[in-house]
Amino acid sequence: MNLFAEIRSLVTASLDALVTEGVLPQGLDYAQVAVEPPRDAAHGDMATNAAMVLAKPAGMQPRAIADALAARLATDPRVTGAEVAGPGFLNLRLSPVVWQSVVKAALVEGTGFGKSTLGQGKRVNVEFVSANPTGPMHVGHVRGAVVGDALSRLLAYAGWDVTREYYINDGGAQVDVLARSAFERYREANGLEPEIREGLYPGDYLIPVGEALKAKYGTSLLDQPESVWLADIREFATEMMMEEIRGDLAQLGVKMDVYSSEKALYGTGQIEAAIQALRDMGLIYEGVLEPPKGKTPDDWEPREQTLFRSTAHGDDVDRPVMKSDGSWTYFAPDIAYHYNKVQRGFDELIDIFGADHGGYVKRMKAAVSALSGGRVPLDIKLVQLVKLYKNGEPFKMSKRAGTFVTLRDVVEQAGADVTRFMMLTRKNDVTLDFDFAKVLEQSKDNPVFYVQYANARINSVMRKSVEAGIDCGDAALSGADLGILTHPAEIEMAKKIAEWPRLVEIAAKGNEPHRIAFYLFELASEFHGLWNKGNDDTSLRFVQEGNAATSAAKIALARAVGVVISAGLGILGVTPVEEMR
């Protein structure tokens, strides 16, 4: 139940009526008509800009439209006040009955209360993490994983058919490095001194791979040249790394639907087919790129390459797809992979990249635009760095020494729920500070705790009430006499609940899961405020001694908050707690 959508329907229906009466001309487009909560509560419960956006096309004064619309709207029983303000805003006040019905809807619909059909079942592919399979996941990957997963849950909640996908970069040179590094660990497992040369991966995590290689191959590969073992060990080590990464993701509560392999694109003609498709559009040519102005690389030399005319689709320069030695650049399989996604019939594509890949988005969008004939939009979210702290002290990590903070380190210290929530307390394109001490703090300063605590309080109230003999099942509560909820503080609470379905749609439209976290904080804040008022004004307490009917109504309100918190945390992938420990 989206109250804002309902009132908007009321507004447009009223506009239609005014057209029928001849007050307004025919053929008006209502697309720009919005019904929103006013910034200032003193302006009422909802505001519409209808009069202002229609003034010009209707050839009328905004006030004239607003007055006519106000009179019309005032006849609806839900509307208790309609006044024109400012340059032509129409402010509406709604009956308490409306807000009470929101509480009831939340109880009846449960965590489906904010669900939307906005996505119309469209198929969206969300590609995220896609970490190189050369080691365990580190902190840098955590945020992308959480954002991608929460976004997937959000879109599913808002009516999309979501596929979560991981692209395994197992086709490039870095997996050869992995294989060579693993080979040294294999030698080590056989009692030889490993030679971790410059450029190899020094991390301890490859020791078990060496052990496993020994278990499989014994000593048979020790004296063999690289050409004999490289492919096999590469495959073996990559698979072990992916196993580890899957485990890491599982710890975070992330489950991919599809793992796609870069390597699988080679040798199957998929890259060739994708490039051919571009070629057929006249977007592939042989040419020489200009050197970048201002900063010419020392070893730059004019070189003829096979280029993709990405500038035809919004890029700044054309991009090479084939190296001078005839092999593909890294861009070519990426094109093929995205072509593959398009061909699988997705209506929308989303990629979650690290911010250091920002220079990559235009060419990727250009490729998808070309290969889908402009049919499939690609949204690329860049996720900024996470800076780790402990009690305000920066946490250092050194990739060179192979000692980095892994995803496991983070989850083991902070827990998956806390980690996930914190990763969503910033918009994706802003760097985020993560302090191991602060995120576990039980205080108002900690948004995770604050939201969880609200939910715990709600459950505490219900536990107590059940002991007092009040049926706190949603069915029973939704049947309570909610007309009792008339106190302004209670109405305010209900208004905040009413925003939930609208917020889901806003967040989904922008692919912005962080909005859910911020909303939950506001919702919890409103709830704690109401709770605190109960300290002084006992009539606002949820449990009213000796008055089961009143208690039921007030508990219903609390439970409605709990329903929304549960739904919201569900989107974030965070488990709601019923008790603070």
Add this chain to the structure above:
RNA sequence: GCACCCAUAGCUCAGCUGGAUAGAGCGUUGCCCUCCGAAGGCAAAGGUCGCACGUUCGAAUCGUGCUGGGUGCACCA
């Protein structure tokens, strides 16, 4: 040199895709509480939304040009 991201209260950040007098937390200041409905509460002060033009009924939001910070820039992914 070019592209992308960021710039909002002392600090950390929201801000509904163009709406009304720009919000929250921390910090500061002042009251209150210390009752397990505990892990504090209430209130106040605090702003040239980096700067300048432009678009229009209306701009933190859109456009252009600057300033400052970050990221990236052909034969690496």
